[in-house]
Amino acid sequence: MEPLLRIRGLCKTYLMAPEAGARQPRRVEVLRGIDLDIGAGELLALTGPSGSGKSTFLNLVGALDAPSSGEVWFEGRDLFALDEAALAEFRNAAVGFIFQSHHLLPEFTALENAMMPALIRRVARPEARRAAREMLALVGLADRAEHRPGELSGGEQQRVALARALALRPRLLLADEPTGNLDPATADGIHGLLAAINGQLGVTAIVVTHNERLAQALPRRLRLQGGRLGG
Amino acid sequence: MRGAEADSEGREGEASASGPGSPGSTSTAPPNPTPTPTSTATSTPTATPTSAATPTPTPASTPAPPAFHLPAFGLAVLAMLGAPAALALVSALLDRAGAGPDLAFRLSLVAGALTAAALGALAGAVGRRVAFFEISAAGALLVAALLVGGVLLAPGLRSGTLPIGAWEQQGKLVLVLGLLLVAGAITTAAFVGSSLGFLLYGGGRFDASLSYELFVARAHLQLAPRTLLGLFLVVVTGLLPGLLLAMGISFVRALQERRAQAARLPFWRPRMPATLLMTLISIGGVAIGVWALTVVLSVMSGFEADLKSKILGARSHGVVLKYGDNDFTEWREVRDRVLSVPGIAGATPFVYSEVMLSADRQLAGAILEGVDPATVGTVLDLARNVRQGDLAWLDHPERIPLPRGTGGAEAPPARAEVLPGLVIGQELARSLRVFVGDVVNVISPLGDLGPAGPQPRSRAFRVAAIFYCGMYEYDSKFAYLGLADAQRFLATGDSVTGLELRVKDLDSARPVVRRVLAHLEGYPYRVKDWGELNRNLFAALNMEKVVMAVILGFIVLVASFTIVATLVMQVLDKRREIAVLRSMGAGTPSIMKIFVAEGLGIGAIGTAFGLLLGFGTCLFIDKVGIPLDPEVYYISNLPVRLSGVEFLLVALLSLAISYLATLYPATKAARLEPVEGLRGE
Numbered sequence: 001m002e003p004l005l006r007i008r009g010l011c012k013t014y015l016m017a018p019e020a021g022a023r024q025p026r027r028v029e030v031l032r033g034i035d036l037d038i039g040a041g042e043l044l045a046l047t048g049p050s051g052s053g054k055s056t057f058l059n060l061v062g063a064l065d066a067p068s069s070g071e072v073w074f075e076g077r078d079l080f081a082l083d084e085a086a087l088a089e090f091r092n093a094a095v096g097f098i099f100q101s102h103h104l105l106p107e108f109t110a111l112e113n114a115m116m117p118a119l120i121r122r123v124a125r126p127e128a129r130r131a132a133r134e135m136l137a138l139v140g141l142a143d144r145a146e147h148r149p150g151e152l153s154g155g156e157q158q159r160v161a162l163a164r165a166l167a168l169r170p171r172l173l174l175a176d177e178p179t180g181n182l183d184p185a186t187a188d189g190i191h192g193l194l195a196a197i198n199g200q201l202g203v204t205a206i207v208v209t210h211n212e213r214l215a216q217a218l219p220r221r222l223r224l225q226g227g228r229l230g231g
Numbered sequence: 232m233r234g235a236e237a238d239s240e241g242r243e244g245e246a247s248a249s250g251p252g253s254p255g256s257t258s259t260a261p262p263n264p265t266p267t268p269t270s271t272a273t274s275t276p277t278a279t280p281t282s283a284a285t286p287t288p289t290p291a292s293t294p295a296p297p298a299f300h301l302p303a304f305g306l307a308v309l310a311m312l313g314a315p316a317a318l319a320l321v322s323a324l325l326d327r328a329g330a331g332p333d334l335a336f337r338l339s340l341v342a343g344a345l346t347a348a349a350l351g352a353l354a355g356a357v358g359r360r361v362a363f364f365e366i367s368a369a370g371a372l373l374v375a376a377l378l379v380g381g382v383l384l385a386p387g388l389r390s391g392t393l394p395i396g397a398w399e400q401q402g403k404l405v406l407v408l409g410l411l412l413v414a415g416a417i418t419t420a421a422f423v424g425s426s427l428g429f430l431l432y433g434g435g436r437f438d439a440s441l442s443y444e445l446f447v448a449r450a451h452l453q454l455a456p457r458t459l460l461g462l463f464l465v466v467v468t469g470l471l472p473g474l475l476l477a478m479g480i481s482f483v484r485a486l487q488e489r490r491a492q493a494a495r496l497p498f499w500r501p502r503m504p505a506t507l508l509m510t511l512i513s514i515g516g517v518a519i520g521v522w523a524l525t526v527v528l529s530v531m532s533g534f535e536a537d538l539k540s541k542i543l544g545a546r547s548h549g550v551v552l553k554y555g556d557n558d559f560t561e562w563r564e565v566r567d568r569v570l571s572v573p574g575i576a577g578a579t580p581f582v583y584s585e586v587m588l589s590a591d592r593q594l595a596g597a598i599l600e601g602v603d604p605a606t607v608g609t610v611l612d613l614a615r616n617v618r619q620g621d622l623a624w625l626d627h628p629e630r631i632p633l634p635r636g637t638g639g640a641e642a643p644p645a646r647a648e649v650l651p652g653l654v655i656g657q658e659l660a661r662s663l664r665v666f667v668g669d670v671v672n673v674i675s676p677l678g679d680l681g682p683a684g685p686q687p688r689s690r691a692f693r694v695a696a697i698f699y700c701g702m703y704e705y706d707s708k709f710a711y712l713g714l715a716d717a718q719r720f721l722a723t724g725d726s727v728t729g730l731e732l733r734v735k736d737l738d739s740a741r742p743v744v745r746r747v748l749a750h751l752e753g754y755p756y757r758v759k760d761w762g763e764l765n766r767n768l769f770a771a772l773n774m775e776k777v778v779m780a781v782i783l784g785f786i787v788l789v790a791s792f793t794i795v796a797t798l799v800m801q802v803l804d805k806r807r808e809i810a811v812l813r814s815m816g817a818g819t820p821s822i823m824k825i826f827v828a829e830g831l832g833i834g835a836i837g838t839a840f841g842l843l844l845g846f847g848t849c850l851f852i853d854k855v856g857i858p859l860d861p862e863v864y865y866i867s868n869l870p871v872r873l874s875g876v877e878f879l880l881v882a883l884l885s886l887a888i889s890y891l892a893t894l895y896p897a898t899k900a901a902r903l904e905p906v907e908g909l910r911g912e
Contacts, residue, residue: 085435105450
């Protein structure tokens with residue numbers, strides 16, 4: 001069966017500004033060829049030391065960035081053969097992102113933040129509001145809908161970010177250290193929520209984490225080191 | 232939502248049909264709509280993924296859009312060619328249809344701009360970009376072509392409504408500047424079109440919706456009604472009082488803060504975000520520019536209208552003249568025929584000559600016009616302008632009161648004889664030092680044949696009335712007398728110089744006067760309307776107005792620079808947010824729309840403020856009045872005329888400039904890579 005994600009030979013090389021005296025720009029190889037298949041509905045932990053390329057990997061899978069070489073096939077589609085508009089469509093409806101610092105829009109309420117992907121998709125406002133309320137209820141924040149991010153705790157902010165990521169029922173959820181800024185108890189809550197949502201909605205999730213204890217709790221674990229996948 | 236997903240899944244299925252068997256083969260054609268060759272063939276060796284040692288030759292496997300889009304460039308070139316063609320075509324069509332040259336010129340300009348914008352929009356949509364490079368290159372080609380073609384070929388061009396011939400007559404420099412202006416206007420129109428095309432069609436399908444973009448833009452601008460009201464008050468009170476008040480408030484706050492610190496009490500001083508401050512400054516700048524533009528244009532229109540009403544009150548709206556000398560004796564029938572033309576309100580015969588007036592030792596040159604007192608009221612406002620005396624005394628010179636002598640009531644008997652009446656302007660009376668009843672000698676150089684050749688003819692008249700029309704030139708130059716007296720004095724027999732006409736609607740004077748000529752079957756008659764009679768004056772006024780508008784337009788232009796600065800700051804401030812929106816699937820046109828909406832919002836609010844202020848100022852000038860020294864300006868109050876069309880044009884100009892100002896920051900925002908914005912934490 002065709003996996004949800006098929007990653008082949010994924011490489012990413014950054015060109016940095018040349019050091020003093022050097023004329024050639026410096027090459028930094030962040031990812032050095034990654035091959036990976038991820039099936040639909042999997043819940044996967046990605047660990048690794050800082051600078052091992054975890055965030056870069058997530059950005060590539062989410063089509064926020066273009067690889068130096070290699071391919072990412074999502075549901076049988078070569079992502080990087082798509083044009084700009086189709087990529088935007090992919091990011092909008094097929095993927096949901098959560099970042100370490102929640103990246104909520106500070107000017108908007110929790111509900112409006114959760115509505116945003118649907119609004120970008122030109123869903124009518126009442127419909128978007130209904131879907132956003134549903135997701136906020138799912139993450140347990142139905143009563144905080146009218147608060148702005150600044151008025152919410154760190155855990156609540158991350159839950160709003162999760163509701164926003166899930167607003168359009170994506171098939172893939174990419175979480176970049178969602179609990180990195182949270183205390184252990186809150187982090188446990190978020191991870192529990194991720195597992196629950198994975199079971200409930202069947203969304204495939206890749207969770208990048210530093211926390212070995214939390215990673216151990218997930219069914220599949222991968223480790224990135226030196227730009228390659230190990231154990 | 233479900234439907235849209237099903238649709239996208241359908242497309243996925245189609246794509247996967249060729250893909251799933253061999254992921255290594257890059258047989259799936261990228262859905263690149265443009266046939267330009269791009270380096271997409273990157274068959275990476277997936278069998279040996281650990282080829283870290285070999286350098287990766289291609290930076291990305293995504294079909295990167297070419298830096299210079301050839302089809303878009305082709306369309307841009309078409310726009311540059313199409314706009315002048317449309318301009319010439321429409322102008323020729325209107326010329327044939329018989330529209331006035333002004334109207335035809337304006338309409339053909341609009342047609343040219345629309346053509347350029349439409350083709351530019353096509354370029355933007357096809358190239359999926361704001362085709363900056365493509366249109367600039369095409370514009371440069373146009374400039375070159377126009378300069379070469381215009382300068383070389385202009386001597387051969389004599390278009391009816393296009394001003395190329397007129398420019399050429401004023402010299403090479405004017406011609407070159409005019410052509411550059413045309414090229415600049417066409418290029419700008421194409422830019423506006425292409426950016427609109429990208430905004431509407433850049434995502435690969437037509438999307439004019441602004442729903443969430445406006446939502447986000449409004450949140451970025453943070454303009455609460457209270458803030459706007461405060462800004463409006465600052466601008467309306469003439470900046471200084473408002474700024475003083477703001478400084479006062481700031482000082483009080485600082486004092487409170489100091490006191491709270493001293494008492495170790497917590498004190499939070501609300502600070503205005505820098506972007507909001509910039510936004511307010513931009514709005515104020517646009518408002519002041521629009522304000523100045525509307526007020527100055529209204530005052531200039533006021534001067535123009537004042538002059539027009541004075542000229543057209545004192546002088547006729549048109550004349551019927553006849554070729555040849557002293558044989559316009561059939562004027563009575565001609566007058567009847569003219570009066571039957573629809574649109575003509577009145578007609579009166581006149582005799583015209585230039586003469587010299589003398590009274591005692593004072594001398595003055597004057598224009599002598601013999602008028603028919605019975606019908607002159609249907610054409611000229613002479614009767615209404617009379618300040619002393621009575622126009623009717625032209626027919627009854629015996630009724631003119633004799634001047635009281637300076638020494639007493641008795642008048643010298645020689646002066647008591649009945650002389651024909653003369654009506655002169657107030658300034659003329661002043662320079663001759665005469666009053667109603669005084670005697671004035673009229674001297675015509677074209678006199679009788681005396682023993683030593685032609686001799687000036689002189690005759691005494693009595694001042695029957697003194698008029699004041701408000702135009703110094705007329706009040707100091709014109710002298711009217713009865714038609715019969717004039718004919719006798721100038722020895723023209725029953726002939727007149729022509730007929731003066733009044734039309735019902737001033738603005739249609741030209742077609743009406745043309746109709747009169749057609750009715751009179753042309754030669755030997757000829758006609759002129761007021762525009763032709765006073766061409767120099769109105770042309771100069773118009774020129775002055777255009778130059779003023781251009782100069783004051785620069786204020787709006789400068790204000791638009793603050794819009795650019797504000798938006799650039801806004802973009803830098805919101806990099807993270809832009810990245811997050813992109814990660815949620817917002818396309819580049821959509822990001823661009825947000826910042827275009829912000830800039831247009833600033834421009835629109837500033838324009839609205841400026842129009843309100845301009846309207847208020849004009850009302851003030853009109854109702855309260857700003858006195859002028861009548862000795863200097865020959866007008867007692869600053870005139871002002873509110874014109875809806877002018878206000879509309881100013882608003883459109885200001886909005887167009889604001890829109891252009893948004894393009895650079897908005898494209899900058901749209902070009903931000905999402906990864907960059909997310910990294911900068």
